[in-house]
Amino acid sequence: MEDGRPSGAAARGDGHAPRPEDTATPVGPGDATPDGPAARRSRAVVRIWVLDADTAHPAAERRLSPSELARAREPAMRRVRPTYVTSRALQRTLGARYLGTPAEHTDISRTCFHCRDDGHGKPWFPAAPELDFSVSHTAGLVVLAASTDTRVGVDVEAGDRTIETGGMTRLLASDSERRHLPATGGDTLRRALLRLWARKEATLKLTGHGLLHVPFRELSVDGRTARIGTPPVNWPTRPIHLADLSLEHGYAAALATTRARPEITVIPLAQVADLSW
Numbered sequence: 383m384e385d386g387r388p389s390g391a392a393a394r395g396d397g398h399a400p401r402p403e404d405t406a407t408p409v410g411p412g413d414a415t416p417d418g419p420a421a422r423r424s425r426a427v428v429r430i431w432v433l434d435a436d437t438a439h440p441a442a443e444r445r446l447s448p449s450e451l452a453r454a455r456e457p458a459m460r461r462v463r464p465t466y467v468t469s470r471a472l473q474r475t476l477g478a479r480y481l482g483t484p485a486e487h488t489d490i491s492r493t494c495f496h497c498r499d500d501g502h503g504k505p506w507f508p509a510a511p512e513l514d515f516s517v518s519h520t521a522g523l524v525v526l527a528a529s530t531d532t533r534v535g536v537d538v539e540a541g542d543r544t545i546e547t548g549g550m551t552r553l554l555a556s557d558s559e560r561r562h563l564p565a566t567g568g569d570t571l572r573r574a575l576l577r578l579w580a581r582k583e584a585t586l587k588l589t590g591h592g593l594l595h596v597p598f599r600e601l602s603v604d605g606r607t608a609r610i611g612t613p614p615v616n617w618p619t620r621p622i623h624l625a626d627l628s629l630e631h632g633y634a635a636a637l638a639t640t641r642a643r644p645e646i647t648v649i650p651l652a653q654v655a656d657l658s659w
């Protein structure tokens with residue numbers, strides 16, 4: 383899930399804005415020039431911030447833009463307000479720390495690369511296209527991943543989430559994944575499906591594609607890289623590498639990157655303002 387909306391990138395078919403590194407070329411953020419960060423480091427560096435929305439959201443409101451603040455105060459947003467406020471404030475604070483601008487005035491584009499809609503694309507900073515980031519949330523936990531060395535996608539799912547395993551297997555698992563799912567069923571199967579779900583969401587958040595472009599069953603994520611039979615338009619030519627994240631309280635979380643074996647740092651935050659770059 384993202385920004386307090388009831389469905390995530392995969393369900394909406396999100397795209398991302400038209401940056402050079404988002405097209406089907408072998409380069410990504412930080413790789414476009416020989417003297418970029420990726421050229422100086424043998425391993426990509428990815429920072430991941432984790433924050434409890436219920437604790438952080440009251441102080442985070444002042445970091446929103448006027449339009450975001452107005453939306454947050456709509457009656458229909460009451461149930462998801464803490465998550466929406468915290469997610470948007472965390473994204474703005476990342477841009478502010480990186481660019482040296484006030485959070486509430488940091489420009490974030492959400493233009494969909496596929497349909498050109500202004501509201502549901504993968505977010506990015508027009509003033510800092512080299513900084514790639516991805517946000518996810520579940521059950522009040524907000525997770526933000528960012529890097530200047532690699533494209534990123536992140537997803538988190540509540541570890542105690544109840545699912546109907548038969549229907550989820552049919553919706554989610556590719557043929558190869560079904561062959562390797564636990565045969566015993568029960569909680570072992572449920573946790574395995576949540577892991578697959580997080581990996582697929584992370585992959586599609588990295589690419590900006592959704593179920594309209596990539597049905598879950600056509601994507602296999604049970605190895606170290608994501609595999610797809612016939613890539614859709616604008617699918618990265620670099621392999622998409624996958625890593626499971628260890629978060630507290632048993633969350634299922636995954637990170638997708640276009641560089642292998644990144645150096646991952648997970649940073650718990652008490653408040654949005656604690657984020658530093």
